[in-house]
Amino acid sequence: MTIAGGTIGGGPRAADAGTWEGSGVATQIWVLALRSLRALVLDPRILVSSLLAPFLMLLVFSQIFAGIANTPQFPAGVGYTDFLVPAIMVNTAMQSAMQTGIGLTQETQNGIIARLRSLPIWPGSILVGRSIAELIRSLLRLVVLLASALLIFGFRPAGGAGGVLAGIGLAALLGWGLGWIFIALTCWLREVELIQNVSGILLFPLMFASNAFVPVEALPRWLQVVAVINPMTHGIDAVRDLTHRGDAGGSAAVAVATALAVAVVAGFTAVKGLERDS
Amino acid sequence: MNPAGGGEPMIVARGIGKRYGSVTALDGVDLDVHQGSVHGLLGHNGAGKTTLVRILTAQTRPSAGRATVSGFDVVDQPERLRRKIGLTGQFASVDEQLSGRDNLILIARLLGAGRRQARARADELLESFGLVDAAGRLARTFSGGMRRRLDLAASLVGRPAVVFLDEPTTGLDPAARLNVWQIVRDLVRDGATVLLTSQYLDEIDRLSESLTVLSDGRILAAGSPMELKHQVGRRTAVVRFEAVADLKVAGPVLSGSGLRPALDEARTSVTVPVETSRDIATIVRALDDAGLELSELQVAEPTLDEVYLSLMSAAAQSAGSERAEAVK
Incomplete structure (x- = not known):
């Protein structure tokens, strides 16, 4: 290998050494989000499987639980489909939230995070970039889910197009906000299997001990107590109101505020975890 | 210890210590590396090499001591320090989902390059590292050697003044290893300062003007490779015979010539420390005079193991004599 004079190295002899004065945080986030997005969306296998999951969930649950409508x-x-679709929307967004954490762990393992951390950038950019990429994928999945619900499953939302779009936005925002819990977990635990287990343990009761698949009133008494304090119940309520009535009033505001509050607290914790000595 | 080169000090460490709970990973490590030189950090797995690199690249804080790289404090000025350094770890850390070219563009953009500048720098490095043909392929399709080259290229995107290479040749085939060595030489020619960690003495011997030997987080020895070899290991000659009977004769013959042979009956061989090439001639002459037929003669440089063992036993001896002094 021949290396033409002075092109690979640095130090005093490099012609334009030191001409790059670092990048702004906005550029960092943008570049890193694009990077993650490329892996999530441009790999057809990953894209198709991620789009298929919510569709399958809708198919399975609409068959299993259809009797509850009577x-x-x-x-x-x-109709049960109208009842179920908002829950699947929130669930899809939550799956994306969990994926953010798992994807990040894998990158921690293969060393790319260490490389990024060795650069003069704000470590939070790495996390924000990934969460934005996952948010965009989550929106994509929600759109595909809604399209198939409308075209194949006979979903007839009374809230109209505006209500549905607002519902998609709210579900995605919820997933994005709560996703920071999984990011924070990843930054502190740093082990793929552990993260997967903990994420599963967290996600399962959040989804099932709620009003996602049956109304709260149909749950056993003790589960009703859990479901009422479960934030998912309120998120799903808000998305249901938006798709069914086109307006959610206070519940949507509470859901948005909760998602943002969680994002800030968990985000701060996550960055601390990433910067932590290991 | 003042290493060869004598340029401005680029890495200065004083009394660096690192504890993880009750485990001491580093203890009292000093380091001076001058501009435009390669400093080798030699030690087995767990000796503390990677921990020291992590401290010097501001990835983890020292529990004790101070260090500066390119004049910036590792604890107080991590951001500015990171602008001056490049780091290649033990495991090639490239983004597998991106092409080789996009990996380099990503780093350049994060360092503050505009789109066009980033592309130009990426192309320049792809050319230098012989990756032009594979530039558009996803990094996950790269071979181990290519991946390592891409990783090295990624650490050089910002033209760092100080480059940290943590076991850059571990797991590479001989050709890829030579490739990495050439890159290190080119880096230094271009004015960069390199800290190279390795488990191989010959690698450090070839590339670095000065080295530090670490063991269990402590400095065992420091100096130039020449000094260290002189101080530590000597070359050895290994003579192998066809028959054990010959070996038994050879022992006294070599002792009689003023050498210190060590017999290995299992291998029908004798190991003799040699100081100069005259010793080798003495061995051959003495055995020939005794009418012995040697089936094989090898002269070996000290290996890392020998350097280690020798340094360790020297350290143990001096500790022992200190205790003896104390008893008196």
């Missing part, structure tokens, strides 16, 4: 606790005049 029980007395079920709200009158609402």
Whole structure:
């Protein structure tokens, strides 16, 4: 290998050494988000499998639980698909949230995070960039989910196009906000298997001990208590209100505020974890 | 110890210590590396090489001591320090989902290069590292050697003044290893300062003007490779015979010539420390005079193991004599 004079190295002899004065945080986030997005969206295998998951969830749950629509606790005049789709939307966004953490762990393992950390950039950029990429993928998945619900499953949201779009936005925002919990976990635990287990343990009760698949009133008494304090219940309520009525009033505001608050607290914790000595 | 070169000090460490709970990873490590030189950090796995590199690249804080790299304090000025350094770890850390070219563009953009500048720098490095043909392929399709070259290229995007190479040749085939050595030489020719860690004495011997030997987080020895070899290991000659009977004769013959042979009956061989080439001639002459037929003669440089063992036993002896002094 021949290396033409003075092109690879640095030090005093490099012609334009030191001409790059570092990048701004906005550029860092943008460049890193694009990087993650490329892996998430441009790899057809990863893209298709991630789009298929919510579709399958809708297919399976709409068949298994359809009978619940005939029980007395079920709200009158609402079809089960109309009831289920908002829950699947929130669940899809939560899956994306979990994926953010798992994807990040894998990168911690293969050393790319260490490389990025050795650069003169704000470590938070690495996390924010990834969370934005995952948010965009989450939106993509939600759009595909809604399209198939409308075209194949006979989803007829009374809230109209505006309500559905607002519902998509809210679900994605919820997933993005709560996703920071998984990012923070990743930054502190740093082990793929552990993260997967902990994420699963967290996600499972959040989804099932809620009003996602059956109305709260149809749950056993003790589970009702859990479901009422479960933030998912309120998020799903808000998305349901948006898609069913086109307006969610206070519940949407509470959901947005909660998601943002979680993002700030967990985000701060995550950056601390990433900067932590190991 | 003042290493060869004598340029401005680029890495200065004083009394660096690092504890993880009750485990001491580093203890009282001093280091001086001058501009435009290669300093070797030699030691086995767990000796503390990587911990020291992590401290000097501001990835982890020292529990004791101070260090500066390119004049910036590792604890107080991590951001400015990171602008001056390049780091290649033991495991090639490239983004597998990106092409070789995009990996380099990413780093350049994060360092503050505009799109066009980033592309130009990436192309320049791809050319230098012989990766032009593979530039558009995803990094996950790269071979181990290519990946390592891409990793090295990535650490040089910002034209760092100080380059840290943590076991850059571990796991590489001989050709790829030679490749990395050439890159290190070119770096220094271009004015960079290099800290190179390795488990191989010959690698450090070839590339560096000065070295530090670490063991269990402490400095065992420091100096130039020449000094260290002189101080530590001597070359050895290994003579192998066809028959054990010959070996038994050879022992006294060599002792009689003023040498210190060590017999190994299992291998029908004798190991003799040699100081100069005259010793080798003495061995051959003495055995020939005794009418012995040698089936093989090898002269070996001290290996890292020998350097280690020798340094360790020297350290143990001096500790022992200190204790003896104390008893008196």
